[in-house]
Amino acid sequence: MSVFSDYKKEIMAAAHNDRIRLALSRAIGSYRANTNTALQKFPHTIKMAEEVREIKAKAIGEMEKLAQQAAEAIEFNKGKAYIAKTADEALKIIENLVGKDKLIVKGKSMTGEEIELREHLEELGNEVYETDLGEFIIQKLNSRPMHILSPAIHVPKEDVAELFSRITGEELPPDDIGRMVATARKLLREKYFEADIGMSGANVVAADVGTLFLIENEGNIRLATGAPPVHIALVGMEKLVPTLNDAFKVAEVTWRYANYTVPSYVSLVSGPSKTGDIEKVTTYGAHGPKEFHVIFMDDGRTELAKHPVLRQALYCLRCGGCLYECPVFAVTAGYFGDKYFAGIGAVWAAMISHNPEKAAAVAYTCLTCGRCKVRCPMEIDTPAMCVELRKMLADGLR
Amino acid sequence: MANDDLVPAGIAYLVGNITSKHNLLGTSKETGARWAKDLHLSRSAETIFFAGCGYQYSSELETLLSLIRKIDKSAVGTELTMNLAGFQKKLGIDAAGIFRKVMTRGSDTDAQPLKDAVKVLSNLGIEFGYLAEEEPCCGGLLHFGGFHNDFAKHSQEVYAGLKSRGVKRIIGIVPSCTYTLRELISNSTNGHDLEVRHFCEVVAQNISSVKLRFPREVKVAYHDPCQLVRYLGLIEEPRQILRAIKGIELVETDWTKGEWATCCGGGGGFEAVFPELSEILAVNRARELAETGAEIIVTHCPGCIMQLKTGLKELKAGKIEVLDLAQVVAMAMEV
Numbered sequence: 001m002s003v004f005s006d007y008k009k010e011i012m013a014a015a016h017n018d019r020i021r022l023a024l025s026r027a028i029g030s031y032r033a034n035t036n037t038a039l040q041k042f043p044h045t046i047k048m049a050e051e052v053r054e055i056k057a058k059a060i061g062e063m064e065k066l067a068q069q070a071a072e073a074i075e076f077n078k079g080k081a082y083i084a085k086t087a088d089e090a091l092k093i094i095e096n097l098v099g100k101d102k103l104i105v106k107g108k109s110m111t112g113e114e115i116e117l118r119e120h121l122e123e124l125g126n127e128v129y130e131t132d133l134g135e136f137i138i139q140k141l142n143s144r145p146m147h148i149l150s151p152a153i154h155v156p157k158e159d160v161a162e163l164f165s166r167i168t169g170e171e172l173p174p175d176d177i178g179r180m181v182a183t184a185r186k187l188l189r190e191k192y193f194e195a196d197i198g199m200s201g202a203n204v205v206a207a208d209v210g211t212l213f214l215i216e217n218e219g220n221i222r223l224a225t226g227a228p229p230v231h232i233a234l235v236g237m238e239k240l241v242p243t244l245n246d247a248f249k250v251a252e253v254t255w256r257y258a259n260y261t262v263p264s265y266v267s268l269v270s271g272p273s274k275t276g277d278i279e280k281v282t283t284y285g286a287h288g289p290k291e292f293h294v295i296f297m298d299d300g301r302t303e304l305a306k307h308p309v310l311r312q313a314l315y316c317l318r319c320g321g322c323l324y325e326c327p328v329f330a331v332t333a334g335y336f337g338d339k340y341f342a343g344i345g346a347v348w349a350a351m352i353s354h355n356p357e358k359a360a361a362v363a364y365t366c367l368t369c370g371r372c373k374v375r376c377p378m379e380i381d382t383p384a385m386c387v388e389l390r391k392m393l394a395d396g397l398r
Numbered sequence: 399m400a401n402d403d404l405v406p407a408g409i410a411y412l413v414g415n416i417t418s419k420h421n422l423l424g425t426s427k428e429t430g431a432r433w434a435k436d437l438h439l440s441r442s443a444e445t446i447f448f449a450g451c452g453y454q455y456s457s458e459l460e461t462l463l464s465l466i467r468k469i470d471k472s473a474v475g476t477e478l479t480m481n482l483a484g485f486q487k488k489l490g491i492d493a494a495g496i497f498r499k500v501m502t503r504g505s506d507t508d509a510q511p512l513k514d515a516v517k518v519l520s521n522l523g524i525e526f527g528y529l530a531e532e533e534p535c536c537g538g539l540l541h542f543g544g545f546h547n548d549f550a551k552h553s554q555e556v557y558a559g560l561k562s563r564g565v566k567r568i569i570g571i572v573p574s575c576t577y578t579l580r581e582l583i584s585n586s587t588n589g590h591d592l593e594v595r596h597f598c599e600v601v602a603q604n605i606s607s608v609k610l611r612f613p614r615e616v617k618v619a620y621h622d623p624c625q626l627v628r629y630l631g632l633i634e635e636p637r638q639i640l641r642a643i644k645g646i647e648l649v650e651t652d653w654t655k656g657e658w659a660t661c662c663g664g665g666g667g668f669e670a671v672f673p674e675l676s677e678i679l680a681v682n683r684a685r686e687l688a689e690t691g692a693e694i695i696v697t698h699c700p701g702c703i704m705q706l707k708t709g710l711k712e713l714k715a716g717k718i719e720v721l722d723l724a725q726v727v728a729m730a731m732e733v
Binding site: 004008011012015032325327328330331332356357360363364365366367368369370371373374387389390391392393394395 | 404405406409541542543544545546547624628629653657658659660661663667668671672674675678679682683
């Protein structure tokens, strides 16, 4: 039971941290205002979310088939595709592709967090840069992400100024957010072009054509997946949908509920960079990566998909909306959770990370108040999943 | 039965009370029913008023919770989730003694919402009985705590008990009991033939037959209990009732109302596992409601009442009153 005690200590320390609460209350206010605006401006999103729910519910039942199909499409596009049954297998595949002493620029990826990809690559002797600003701050603080979209949601600007002052040796004023952003840009700019490898996840993948959708605002993913000679993408199998048309719908609903009318960038990547401009001879590695590798990872997902109640955890689009509606998250940030946050994080802890102690702690932290479900475009019933988990845990996770 | 290592002691404690004593607090059933001893309600009726543990034991639960919170804030607080009994020993707390004191506390101010609910229903011409000591605990916490085998067994007993007493219709008042009786026990007994309605549904339906005026002009904010609004879907009924009362001006929170209402922090046994965190959430919700400028916060759940009172006290906004909807309607009928 020490997991519970440690967890409770940590969560209570967070609950007493006024800075976390301040940062979150600002974030919650602007999330709600932005999402309301986005949904009012594009009211078709609500109907589209219902459609996406059906697409996901069906796709989750046939992930293996879709992964196979996507892998074939990617190979057809002259990329390389791999299907990894476990986290270890995925790490092994990536390890073989990367080797050691490489410079790697990385986009933010929850799936990467799930298997501790960055730590693993660093242990192998590679230099890894997180390029998402929030994730970069987290990496430099030696902390862990606290929100799926805004990993540094719990870090107020004063702390960022202090951190960047320490790194650059220049005094950064705590009110000049513009200068902090410019500092990160300067620190990372050259890395994209020096990097041997760029890494990313994907928000959704169209299985028929093998296209990865990468949604972002900063532009770091475009650079990280465009500038280096090699692009490696790690994708959880729950991101697969049958067609390109389905994938567009998933993408639109995702960003709308992530509080954007439209994000600055959506990259669609289906294969390596190529040109036929000289005598129609197809040559790979024009301006973008010469090599494109995609790893579709199962890591317990196909098992999870068989569970009648818990399978809905796989419908999650990672828009992050639920987190802004959770009264516990509002005072604790991602300390309420494991690798994935808040109530739904308990399902991942139990079924993917196989950590019943942590899963129990998180499942019993859910108020079962149900406001997350009201927000969720997929209507994921997190309270029902937490109650289901409590049942399974009380019975010894059978 | 359970994998004790994974179930927080706070939950295990409450669950033990339900399975051994058939009420949340593990006390005698007579204690629970004492509020109604002068009301002369029939014990056998086709329609019964289901009072529930929450209101019947509210002062006991309040005292117990404040004790647990004090302990939780102390240095060894994090161990509370591990083993309540062992940890009481460690602190040298005489749990049994405190418990006795709690139990013998006067109950005159207790269960006012129940007395008022009975009055309101009677004034509306509704006929109903009350099972008193024979009223079962709904067992909802067994479900929410994860004790599905216990809950399945308990459901059968509750259902059989109600049937054997000739009950056909139930008017519930505690949101979670009402949800448990209506949905969970129905699911667990393969669909039952009991008609379960919530007090506010019954009142809303009959409200036009009476004139209601609150004793004074007052600004009222309504707090939606989670189980009432998101589990039972009763958003309009309480508001319809409040709007029908002359003298009451209903004010609402900006965004956190209806299906978007913020939980008071007392859900599903949470307050027994994270007593201190639960108090922080109570303060947050109380603040949202206090910001409306309301003089009275009306809600409709014994857990929410307890939480909001605690929250307001912490905010030093104790002059804002917290009342149950049943109390407000009863007050409006007096004039």
